[in-house]
Amino acid sequence: MAFAAINSSRNASTLPVIESTVNQQLPPTHVNYAIIDNAFATDSSLRKRVYDAISASPQHGALFQDIAQYTYRLLQSQSQQQRSQSISDEPAVKKRKLEGNTGAGGAISSTGILHDLKADSPLQFYVQDVSFAVPQRKKLTLEMTAAGGYLRARNQTSKEIEFGIPVKNIQHILCLPVPEKAQRQTNFCIIPKYGDGVTPVLENASVPDQMVFTIADGPAKAAFTGAGQRVESDENGEVLLRRWLNDTVGHTKVIRPDDREFVSATPEAHRKGEKAYHVKAHRGSKDGYLFFLSTGILFGFKKPLVFFSFDNIESVSYTSVLQRTFNLNISTRVDETQEPQEFEFSMIDQADYAGIDAYIKNHQLQDASLAEARRAKKYNVNGGKAAVDGEQNGTEATGAARGGEEEEEEESELQKAQRELEDQEDEEEEDYDPGSEGDSDGSGSSSEEDDDEDEDEDGEEDDEDEDGDQDLVKQELGSEAEDVDEKEL
Missing domain, CATH: 1.20.5 (Single alpha-helices involved in coiled-coils or other helix-helix interfaces)
Structure with a gap:
């Protein structure tokens, strides 16, 4: 104790x-x-x-x-x-869909590299409440990790990383105005290597998903530095983010539309007096917009985006040229050992033909509209009208000429059939035998005279026959015949 x-x-x-x-x-x-x-x-x-x-x-x-x-x-x-x-408990079909989720070009999506997106890495900057459209449609926090590690999106509720792209794998960054919006907005399109929808991907290669997010016009209200300090500036949010991305991603720069490249003939309908840098187009049943930029052509903004860089374009051509619309065909060949791949974009307004054609010529993209292999794919719609409209551009003139050739071929066939019918009638006339009518080509009066002569000759023959019959009767009956005659008289 x-x-x-x-x-x-x-x-x-x-x-x-x-x-x-x-x-x-x-x-x-x-x-x-x-x-x-x-x-x-x-x-x-x-x-x-x-x-x-x-x-x-x-x-x-x-x-x-x-x-x-x-x-x-x-x-x-x-x-x-x-x-x-949860994936292992799913049915076999759904399990294969989740595990084999593929991004653009058929490559394995960013789910396979999520474990590499370090959640506790220090940040260079981040922006809250960013509206994403691809690969998911929701509001997330956009983050850029230190030392140019990853550009990623974090869930604002669970704080988990949803998806991301290693900065070294970013190939294209596009900053494009969102069409048909009353308020000005900008879409940032982040395209990774082998994720452009054109370049073939090696088997079992892991390619991150494309990213598309929207920045509203005006100052950045939810932008922060890596230390968590809010950016107090009147600088436009789109300009601020563009500057941050250019400084962080060194091997590529943010590309924006340029008046010297292409401007649509139709101004922005929802914002009066503002230039439009897009054209409406359809790829199959999917509608979207084509942007003609200094590094290539983009079709967006629905998943997946398709970006045609100049290095991958083999030729550009026009088909189905009508009075109001035409189709644009882009043929790509990434590797000489592979067959060309063609993408068709339809229902493009004729008003934008001149601007698109000038863009193609300025960048020396081969025009394959007159290629022999493509002639069968052209449609002869309203050949006569196409001939008139062909004065506006060379392509329509070619279609009109083809329509004229087809009309000439049709006319020649008709003429040939008519000649054959006329020849057949001539042969029938040569084989005809007039018979008793004679070889004379006389008029109607001469024919009547001939008929009268024939009637006279017949009358004389009848008289002679009657006299002969009477003589025979007299010879046979003799005096009896005279008696009979007298009685009759």
Whole structure:
């Protein structure tokens, strides 16, 4: 008992001294509150208690940060296990669809590289409440990690990374105005390598999904630096993000429409007096917009985007040229060992033909409209009208000429049939035998005279026959015949 009393008194007397010494030796440390927010995002009361504890004991901030980081990793691991379990429990058809989810060009989508998108990496900048259209249609937080690691999208509720693209794999960044909107908006299109919808992908290659997100016109209200400081500036959000991307992605630059490349003949309908840089087109049953840029041609904005860089375009041609619309065919060949691949875009307004044709000629894209292999694909619709409209462009003139040739061929066939019929009638006339009518070509009066002569000759013959009959009767009857005659008289 005495020993216990001595120990308790010693511990009680020395404990305050130890705590005070520790408090003096451990200065307050810097705490990354983003890690704590991610770890306790679903439990706000616990997060508040952690903040209170750090405020009361700043020297334990690093310890709470390590605990939060460990907790976040455990939550991520559990989430991945649950996702894998749910996939394995799905039916076979749906399981194949999830595991074999393919992005543009038939490549494995970004789900296969999500584990490489480090969630706890320091950030260079991030923008909240960004509206994404591809690959998902929802509002997310756009993040750029430090040292140009990843451009990614984070769920604003669960704080999980939804998708992303390694910066080194970004091939094209396009900044394009959104057509047919009352308020001015800009779409940023991020296209990875082998993800342009044209370039063939190696088997089993992992290619991230394309990304399309919209930035509204006006100052950036939810843009932050990597340190979490809000950007207080009147600079347009689109200009700010363009500058950030150009500075971070060094091997490619953001491409915007240029008046020197192409401007639509039809101005923007929803914003009076503003130039339009797109043309409406259809690819099969899918409608979209064609943009003619300094590095290639884009068809968007529905998933998947198709981007034709100049390096991949083999030729451009026009088909189905009508009075109001025409079709644009783009043939691509990425590798000389592969067969060309052709994409047809239909129902393009004739008013934009001159601008598109000038764009093709300025970039020296081969026009294959007159190729021999393509002639059978042209349609002769309203050949006569096409001949008149052909004065406007060479392509329509070619279609009209072809229509004229077909009409000439049809006329020659008709003439040939008519000649054959006339020849047949001539042969029948030559074989005809007039008989008793004679070879004379006399008139109607001569024919009547001939008929009268024939009647006279017949009359004389009848008289002669009657006289002959009377002589025979006399010879046979003799005097009796005379008696008979006298009696009759």
